[in-house]
Amino acid sequence: MITGTSLKKRFITDKGQVVDALNNVSFTVASGEFYVLLGPSGSGKTTTLRSVAGIETVDSGEIQIDAQTVFSSSAGLNIPPEERPVAMMFQSYALWPHMDVYNNIVFPLRKGVRRVAAPEIERRVKAITETLQLEPYLRRPISQLSGGQQQRVALARALALEPAVLLMDEPLSNLDAKLRIQLRIEIKKITRTLGITTLYVTHDQVEAMVMGDRIAVMDGGQIVEEGTPEQLYKRPSSEFVGRFLGEMNFIPGSLQQMASGEQVNSGDTLSAQTPFGTIPIDAADAAGLGKTIKLGFRPEDVQVGARPDGVSFKTRVTQSYYIGDALLCDMMVGDHGFTARLPNTFHFKEGDETEVSLKHSDFNVFPNSET
Amino acid sequence: MSQANTGVINEAGPKGSFLPRDPLLSTVKIIVIVAMLLLAIPICSLVYTSLVGEDGVTLSNFALVAEHPQFWPAMLNTLYVGVGTVVVMIFFTVPLAWIYTRTDLPRKNVMLALITINVAIPSFLVAMGYIFIFNPSNGLVNEIWRVIVGARQTPFNVYSLGWVIFLQGVALSAPAFFMMVPTFQGIDTSLEEAASANGVKRWTAALYIVLPLASPAILAVAAYYFIIAVEIFDYAGMLATPARTYVAATLLYAFIHDGSGLPRYAEGASLGLIMAAAAMILAIAYLWSVRHADRYVVLTGKRKAQASLKLGRRGRRWGWGFVATYFFLGTGIPLLMLLWASGMPFLRVPSWAALQNWNLQAYANVMPMLPGLLKNNLLLMITVPTIGVTLAACMAWVGTRFKNRMRKGIDIAVMVAVAVPSIVGALGFLFFGLSINSYVAIYGTIWLIAIAMAARYLTWANRTVSGAMMQLHPEIEEACQVSGVRRGRSFVSVVLPNVARSLFISWFWLALLSMRELTIPIMLSRRGTDVFSTAIWGLNSSGITDEAAALSVILACIILVLVTLFHFTTTKWIVRT
Incomplete structure (x- = not known):
């Protein structure tokens, strides 16, 4: 388990600007959970990870790993990284270039703080190299390995320590696309089998969703939202998260009270006037938003043809792109444009007119902030 | 397990242990x-x-130093030697670096080896070799001159600041060459190619494009070696001291190793401090002047320039001629002289007869x-x-x-x-x-x-x-x-x-x-x-x-x-x- 409480870190740039690298970041990773920190560069995700590892120090806050406090500004405690029960994988792999595969794995076990007896070292090396299929390469110099193999060695080195938590800093970003997809699944499978608590940093939203049991989306040194991949994708609580995870279309809307006869669901006491028509809104979602709001929906939720449980409206296709598994269409309703992702069986061209529809539940309600 | 510690890295061992963690x-x-x-x-x-x-x-020791009759002349001489050395150095090192990086001169590895030897050979050996050639009493060239012209007056006197400057300049060209090469390598070849595509001759391009681009770096190297040039002891010690001409370094030596009388330690220390302070000011000025030096140099992604200038037959001859001249001035001639002089108790003009008397007695x-x-x-x-x-x-x-x-x-x-x-x-x-x-x-x-x-x-x-x-x-x-x-x-x-x-x-x-x-x-x-x-x-x-x-x-x-x-x-x- 990892807990970070009220982590703050601030630095001053050469020009004297104050930057909040971490602004009150709190999170909890449950035992055995795969927890992903997702965000654009400079959002503070790597700083958070490195602070847990101990190779960076936050200004204030508290970090616990498996009920052991490893950092506490109030208690003046800062356990050095080598004494924390962690292992870490780096973006650059950081394999020791002068050692072969075998020595990269056993060096920390022989010379580190967490050293173990020789028979135990051999047992671990055997187990881990079997799992990761590294046996044929044990005596190879690092420079003679491919990127994917180096990645596996880095993982083996980390896992051989049998750490309480595994920290990973964009470990797949240097690999080509195919290998990346393959290793995502492999890493996820191994960590699940070993039941290891994992904190994973990435800027790739697909990677985050494929791997994470839970995702924390970070921006500007803060965790903007936290949840399972499905929660975040289906019901993002902010426009930023909606835009960052996949594509999202936005249309303006103005709220008004709904006459009791029009209610579809019991909670819908409000409705929004939009370019697409009237959409019922759950009062709880719109609490405190004011009269004008923004509604967001995913391109793949757009359906051709009318439907009873949603809004249907006429649109004009302005552009269409065939991308293999789907047809992407830019569409206009009045002067509001949006993108639809349709099955590849459709063949719309520029200028075609058609009726499309969206379920009421496809819409997410956001405050009307210009971003 | 957890220990209460403060500080970023804690080095203290576990409680009760004297060993550091x-x-x-x-x-x-x-x-x-x-x-x-x-x-x-x-x-x-x-x-x-x-x-x-x-x-x-x-502070009386500083006053004593300042009143010393040789102090101000030595300071002026030091400045003179510093500037002169750098001028001579630039004369050799810029063409060498240019030839090495921007032309297709054959056998560049040999060129590199020759320049490395010039760096490694001790300065006092070079100075001594030149003493054998140009000293006024029996220097070889002077002897030959006397035989040919018959005049009593000898034209060359190695015991002078001019020779100190010339030899220091030749010697420093070699290490300066290594400092200069990356700059010349960093200048994008396409700049010269663009010039030739637009009808400008390669030699003109070298003079009007490469040289101006490299000039801030050349100035930086010159400034750096000025600081080195004013502190070198070897040449002035062997060539200027016998003529009772001093630079700062040799004056300091004279204070401590005065043939007549006791070493004047306190005055030596004061002169040393003055020299250190001057060098410090120069070093700070140097750092200040090069802080923007890279701004002027066009460095692009191309790290190694291809040999851009195709030397013709004549060009190669000239190129190697220059490199060989440099090597012989810096190492070849003085070493040959030492070899010659080591075989005879008194110096003789090279001749068949003299060679027959060459022996290993020394x-x-x-x-x-x-x-x-x-x-x-x-x-x-x-x-x-x-x-x-x-x-x-x-x-x-x-x-x-x-x-x-x-x-x-x-x-x-x-x-x-x-x-x-x-x-x-x-x-x-x-x-x-x-x-x-x-x-x-x-x-x-x-x-x-x-x-x-x-x-x-x-x-x-x-x-x-x-x-x-x-x-x-x-x-x-x-x-x-x-x-x-x-x-x-x-x-x-x-x-x-x-x-x-x-x-x-x-x-x-x-x-x-x-x-x-x-x-x-x-x-x-x-x-x-x-x-x-x-x-x-x-x-x-x-x-x-x-x-x-x-x-x-x-x-x-x-x-x-x-x-x-x-x-x-x-x-x-x-x-x-």
């Missing part, structure tokens, strides 16, 4: 402190010696000296680089990888130490040796020379090793930390092996420098601690020129063997890794 890291820190003490010793002992007199603190005469000299030189050759590189490696690591006060201390200590002239540093160690001699009998031993040399070369090794360490990705070390390896252990087992090449090169280069060093041993050696350089200096000063020449030839051979070894081992090393 990370003994290797503690050792490194102690070594760094020793290194900083070594850098601080010369300046501190100079300050003490110059300021503290019998009646407390006094070599036989110096044989008894050899075991002692070899022992001392070998001792220096092993201890100086070992101490220097060990200290430098620890300093470089703390200096590049730690963010703390120690790092700032290192930065300042290195900057100050670099600016202190060799002879001033040596004087500082002389005072230090004298003052602790009643506790540790180190004065007059080879060990004091070794320590002073190690301290002198430390900053050079530090720069080389720091450069290599900065190339090492920080995650390499962070990977150690997060897998439970303590910092000290990761330094020894991960950082050092990965910078092994730079450690090796530094070690070898320091070994070579220790062989060619005259300034420090001449200030610190006493009877029994002579090394090759001081022995040659002594023989030459006493007029036993054939033996001086014989020893010089032996030393030159040793150095050539070392350079060759160095060349082959480093190439092998590069191929292997």
Whole structure:
């Protein structure tokens, strides 16, 4: 388990600007959970990870790993990284270039703080190299390995320590696309089998969703939202998260009270006037938003043809792109444009007119902030 | 398990244990402190010696120096020598760097080897070789002139500042060449190609495009070598002192080793401090002037320029002619002269008859000296680089990888130490040796020379090793930390092996420098601690020129063997890794 409480870190740039690298970041990773920190560069995700590892120090806050406090500004405690029960994988792999595969794995076990007896070292090396299929390469110099193999060695080195938590800093970003997809699944499978608590940093939203049991989306040194991949994708609580995870279309809307006869669901006491028509809104979602709001929906939720449980409206296709598994269409309703992702069986061209529809539940309600 | 600790890195061991938590890291820190003490010793002992007199603190020593009749002339001469040296140096080094980087001159590896030899050959050997050619009483050229013209008056007098300037300029062109090459390599070839595509001749492009682009870097190199030129002792010591013409470095030597009378230590210390202060101001001015130097240079992604200028047959002849001339001026001619002079008790104009009289008597005469000299030189050759590189490696690591006060201390200590002239540093160690001699009998031993040399070369090794360490990705070390390896252990087992090449090169280069060093041993050696350089200096000063020449030839051979070894081992090393 990892807990970070009220982590703050601030630095001053050469020009004297104050930057909040971490602004009150709190999170909890449950035992055995795969927890992903997702965000654009400079959002503070790597700083958070490195602070847990101990190779960076936050200004204030508290970090616990498996009920052991490893950092506490109030208690003046800062356990050095080598004494924390962690292992870490780096973006650059950081394999020791002068050692072969075998020595990269056993060096920390022989010379580190967490050293173990020789028979135990051999047992671990055997187990881990079997799992990761590294046996044929044990005596190879690092420079003679491919990127994917180096990645596996880095993982083996980390896992051989049998750490309480595994920290990973964009470990797949240097690999080509195919290998990346393959290793995502492999890493996820191994960590699940070993039941290891994992904190994973990435800027790739697909990677985050494929791997994470839970995702924390970070921006500007803060965790903007936290949840399972499905929660975040289906019901993002902010426009930023909606835009960052996949594509999202936005249309303006103005709220008004709904006459009791029009209610579809019991909670819908409000409705929004939009370019697409009237959409019922759950009062709880719109609490405190004011009269004008923004509604967001995913391109793949757009359906051709009318439907009873949603809004249907006429649109004009302005552009269409065939991308293999789907047809992407830019569409206009009045002067509001949006993108639809349709099955590849459709063949719309520029200028075609058609009726499309969206379920009421496809819409997410956001405050009307210009971003 | 958890221990309450404060501070970023905690070094204290577990409660109840006297051992530090990370003994290797503690050792490194102690070594760094020793290194900083070594850098601080010369300046501190100079300050003490110059300021503290019998009646407390006094500035009278500085007044004595300023009133010395030779002080102001020496200062002016130093300036004159500095400027002149740089002008001569630019004349040789810019064409050499240009030929090497921007033309298709064949056999560039030979060119590189010749220039390396010019760096390695000791300055005092070159000076002595030229004494044999141009001294007014029996210099070869003067002798020939007398035979041909029949005049009493001789046209050349090697004992003059002009020759000091010329020879220093030739000598410094070689190291300056290595500093200049990256600049010329960095200029994008397409700039010249664009010129030729637009109908501009290649030679014109070189003159009007490459040279102006390189000029800020050329100026920076010139400024850097000006600081070096004003502190060199060897040439002025051998060529100007006999004419009673002094520069700052030789005046300092005269204060301490005045043939008549007692050494004037306090005045020497004051002059040393004045020199150090001037050098410091120059160094700061240099750093200030080069802070934007890279702004003017067009450096693009293309790291290595292809040979852009196709030299014709004539061009190649001219190119090699220039390189060969440079090599012969810097090394070839003086070494041949030494070889010639070592075979005869008095100098004779080369002729068939003279050659038949050439013999090995002088070599036989110096044989008894050899075991002692070899022992001392070998001792220096092993201890100086070992101490220097060990200290430098620890300093470089703390200096590049730690963010703390120690790092700032290192930065300042290195900057100050670099600016202190060799002879001033040596004087500082002389005072230090004298003052602790009643506790540790180190004065007059080879060990004091070794320590002073190690301290002198430390900053050079530090720069080389720091450069290599900065190339090492920080995650390499962070990977150690997060897998439970303590910092000290990761330094020894991960950082050092990965910078092994730079450690090796530094070690070898320091070994070579220790062989060619005259300034420090001449200030610190006493009877029994002579090394090759001081022995040659002594023989030459006493007029036993054939033996001086014989020893010089032996030393030159040793150095050539070392350079060759160095060349082959480093190439092998590069191929292997």
